[in-house]
Each structure stands twice: as C-alpha cells, then as structure tokens.
Amino acid sequence: MSKKGKTLFVPDAPFRPGDKPDFSNLNLPEAGSSDKPEISVDPSEIRDLAFGLVRVLDDDHKAVGSWDPNLKPSVLKEGLRHMTLLRIFDDRMLTMQRQGKLSFYMKSLGEEAVAIAQGMALRSDDILFPSYRQPGLQFVRGRNLVDMICHCITNSKDNVKGRQMPVHYSWKEGNLVSISSPVGTQFPQAVGCAMASAYKGEDNVSISWLGDGTAAEGDFHYALNFASVYKAPVILNVVNNQWAISTHRNFSSGEATFASRGIAYDMPSIRVDGNDFLALYSVTNWAAERARKGEGATFIEVFTYRAEAHSTSDDPTRYRPKDEWKSWPLGDPLERLKLHLIELGEWSKTDQNKLEKELDELVIKSYKEAEKYGTLNEGPWASEETLFEDVYKKPPRHLRKQRQELGI
C-alpha cells in the first residue's frame, strides 16, 4: 500500500489552559425566535428545533415567545429557592469533603436549572432515571435534606446502607431510581420503564439524563431506537455541558448538534438553553404532555456548561482555561432566573440575601442532625450483617456460611 503522507485525524478541545476562550462562533438564536409546535406535530416538520436553541429569557431578563410557560411568580420563586438551596448544599458538601467527611462529591454548579426546572415540569408519579448530576430532583420532590446528607456521609442512616459512593442516591418514595456509576446505563432502562407504563395503560412518563460524553456509549443508541420503535412515553435528555472529565464534547460527536441525532430516530428532537429555567420547564412540559397523550418519546439536548470539576477527584485546570465558565455566553442559570423575578417586580437582592441566609442555616442544621447518625470515618455505619443482605432476596446457604465465617 502506498503512503499518503498524512496521519490519523484526532480532534482537540477549542481552548486549553492559557488560551482565552471565545464562544462567539456558537449559534445562539435570539430568545423567543423558535415557535412552539402542537404536541401532535409530525416530527419531520420540526427538524429545525434540533439545530436551533429554544430560549425564553432574553438579555433584558424578560420572558418572550411562544415557549414562555407563563408560570406564576410563586412557581418561579419555588424554582429559585431549589436552585439556591442546591448551590448552598453543594458548597457545604464540598467543604465537608475537603475535611474528609465525605469520600467523594460532585457539584451541579452552572447546571442547577436542569434537574430543577425539568423536575418541576413533571408529575410526582413520573419516574426519574438521573445521572449523578441531577440531585436537584430530590429538592423538587421534597426529600428530607437530612436523609440526603446521611447518604453522602455514608452513615448508619444512609438508606442505601453504605453500599454506594456519595451522590449515588436512590429514593423510591420520590420515584427516583438508584444511580449507577457506569455511565448511560439508565437511559435504555428509562425506556423500558416507560414501555411498562404503556403496557399497563398508565399515563405516567419516564425521564432520563446523561451527559455529552456518555452519548458515545452504546446504551445511548439502544435507548433512542427502542423509544422510537415502541413510541415509549419517555423523555430522553443529553445534558451537553461541554466536558466529560477532560474529554471535550468534540470527542463524543462531530460538528452536528446532539439533538440532531434524534431526527434519524424519527422523534421530536429539541435543543434547549440549559441555563434558561423557563425554556427548560416549557420544553419538558411539552414533551411530558406528548408522552402522556401517547405521541411517544422526545429527545432533548440541554445545552449548558459544567462550571465545576467533574468530581472532587478531578483537576480541570490541567485541561481547560481556568475561567472558561465566565466566558460562557449563556450565563449563570440561577442569576438569570433571579434577575427575571426582579424584572417582574417579584423579588429583590434583599429577598435573595435573606433566602440564602435561611437556606444556609437549614443546610448547616441538617448537616449537624445527619452527623448524629455517624460519619464515614468514625461510623456508625449500616450494621455489618447488611454486607450480606440484598445480594439476593433471601441469602442462600453459601452467603449465610460466609457471614458466619466473618463472625457476625
């Protein structure tokens, strides 16, 4: 074979440490510029939504266009409260991780709107299959903070009995299915769960999230295909936050948008501003309504930016510009919702300060309460015999024997 004199193409991230990030080439349509279709729309008629960006909040913090969900101020305030709580909760957990109280932690900074707006757009009997970066769903559904912290510090009251690393929540009462570390596995499971709802004639929907990096896994494609074939009542979200640890989204997909992949599976595919609470709420609500009416699955690309490290085991200054998030043209989701409420005359900086103080106290109080049930380093943990429980419904003989060998 003769030589061409070239070699393998390998992509790169657009900006590396030391570079000045410049996102001026991103295609960011004006807020309000895309039309909201009827839920019975033929997917082939709305393919442009997979290449555009649904935005509701404009640069003056006003809600504009047909995707405006026209939410009451009380709902907006509830969203702001959850997002503020998540940010404070994350900061506190990170501090405690640095002090050795948690073995590991992952923050949602810059992505708070994702789980919270989307979670609020659903019914409480809709079934959640999150990745590890949607803890905010639990605030929306009213989970006790102390219980969440008991899981994170892996103590005797951790409802998953100390079997998982922190942030791998499970909460059956809130219809939140146990989170797994292997990425993307939840995506096709959510489709199966939705297929079961259809099978049983129930009108609840299933929803799942994974990241841009994970959209390269086979599970991603299984999910889209099954969802399309069976018109499953499911909402499938790829949270494109640009980074999968050090892997830029350029390694997960070529130039095309993630949303455009859904077109090939013949389902409505919408790209939405992930830092816009109203746009996220509206698109998710539209998708849920479609699913409930038997119109099938919707695929959503949530366009955002991972402002923090992947996890406490990561150091992003090694692979991206330190202040890249500051240059992100779609801003801070919490700040944008707050400014919208202020623009409506429903909120003020004083209100926000008061709220932050109240929530900070709540988190500290909850943390202190949780610590009464133990910590990872000091114990107490779930009791020793739990090691052998839940492997099977009833421990078979060989496990009972091993338990005796351990002397418990």
Place this chain on the structure above:
Amino acid sequence: MAQMNMIQAVNSALDIILEKDSNVCIFGEDVGYFGGVFRCTDGLQSKYGKHRVFDSPLAEGGIVSTAIGMGINGLRPVAEIQFADYIFPAFDQITNELAKLRYRSGGEYSAPVTIRTPSGGGIRGGHYHSQSPEAYFTHTPGLKVVIPSNPHDTKGLLISAIEDDDPVIFFEPKRLYNGPFDGDHKKAALKWDTHPKGEVPEEYYSIPLGKASIEREGSQLTVLCYGTMVHVAREAVKLSGIDAEIIDLRSLVPLDIDAITKSIEKTGRCVIVHEAPKTSGFGGELSAQIQESCFYHLEAPITRVTGWDTPFPHSLEWYYFPSQERVIEAMKKTMES
C-alpha cells in the same frame, strides 16, 4: 536504576515502547491531553504526537472494537479502560471477538491488543471502582491475563504484554499505584520510594508472561496470591510466625503451574488469597489444578481467602477486603489440619 511508583513504571514502559515501535498507539478515555485520571500516560501525547496517544469517546465497546480493527491492520494498540468496573460494555468485543479472532480465522487474522485497566479495592471506591473481574477473562480462551504487584514487575510485564502477539488484559491494582499496601488501612500510607521493588531500570527490559515470582521462600506452607494481596500475605506471614512460601503469580494465563507444584511438593500445604469473590474466582481454578498436579503431596485441604460473594461495599469495605487476620487464620487452620 530509578525509584518509581507503579504509575511511573507504567508510564516508563509505554514511553519506551512508543519510542521503539511506531506501530504502537495508546488511546482511551482521558488518556491524551490530560494524561489519564491516574496520570499513567502523563506527558506522552506531547512527546509522541496527538495521533499516537489520544483521547477516545466514552465508549468502552468502541475502544476495544476499534483497537481490534487497528490490530488487524498492523498496529499494536494499547487501550485503557479507565476502571476495570467499566470494562463490561466491551465484554462482547473482548470475549467473542478479540479472544477468538486468531482461532476463528484459522490463524489468518489476529490483533495484538493490550488492554490496561486499574482494578481492585482499598480506595473507598464502592462497587463501581473496586472490582477484580479477572476470572471473567481467565475463563475466556485466547486471552492472556496479567496482574503485577510492584513497579519493577509492572514495567517488565507491560512491555512483554504489548510485545506479545496475543491479546493481553493487564490489570493494575490501583491501591498499589502510589505505594505498597498490606491491608492495614489505619496505618499511614506507604510509598514505593524506599521499597526494593520500587527500583526500576530506566531502560528497556521485559519479564516473560507466565513466570511466577517467589516473593518469600518458606518451607511450611505455600501462599498463592497476586496484586495487592501479595503485600497483605507478606505481612500476614510475618505476623503469623509460620515459615510460609509466598508465590506472586503475576500472570494467571498463562499460569506458572511448575512453580506452584514445586512449592507445594515442598510444603504440602496451600492457602490461596484473592480480592475477587469466592464463587468461580480464580482460586477455584488454582485449587483444581493443584489437586491435579500434586494431590499426593498435600497434607491438608487447600484453603481460600477471598472477597465475599457480595458486591464490593463502600462503608463496610474493610469487612470485605481480605485482611491480614483472615489470611493468618487460614494459614493456622491449614497448619493444624
């Protein structure tokens, strides 16, 4: 000679092989620009170029399958699976494709792929960052399976694995990356900088696959182990006062059954230690092979000390991880019977 930890030993082996053979390329999740989440490929992309050490999409099945294709077309790829717990999306490509390619093509095709992957527990990683899945692969004809226990062996074995024309799964016990670990988690973490096996030649050398290492000579009992358990066994033997011979298997397939037989013919007693669960763990295979090769030399039943038949827990990690105490107890029991 230089003093290296296991991460540096991996890096040194890769560096030498990249220099020596232009058909070697390295890829996997986060291995390129960033240099790997454990830093094993640090500096290699800038030294050898983006097309030789590169990041991949997050798709383990994609990583292994494309490595097979590269191997078919003359390259010698070294793929990294970020944690052994994440190898399973690639299971079909490894067990049905990579392992069987030479056989099913009547020897026409093969793919000299090396898959490096950190395995094992002791880092508070819970069940998705702690597993020891070696037995799935030792059960698959066509694969070689290697697990080093120190920096010196890591470099020599990794070079052999990459140069081998058969596919090799190379497990790196992540708890040993930065220092030896004898199972006592309350003790301050040790480093490789004063350990004799942390002395690593800077130049090329190789250690043949399928050769065990006698970690400690002894006369009363043979302890068979690999990876992190070599260090746990060493401390346990020291504390027990039993004059045990410790064999670090280093390679499970091919297995150095001659070294094992020779030792047991001398001692007549055997304890097998591994982190992986007991049922269908590699200890079962070892036990069967021993009774086939030297049953009449055995003076006591073979005993296994292993992880329990449960997933690897998070908070109760030290109740799961085979401890020095459990190894000592097993040795005593074997001595008494």
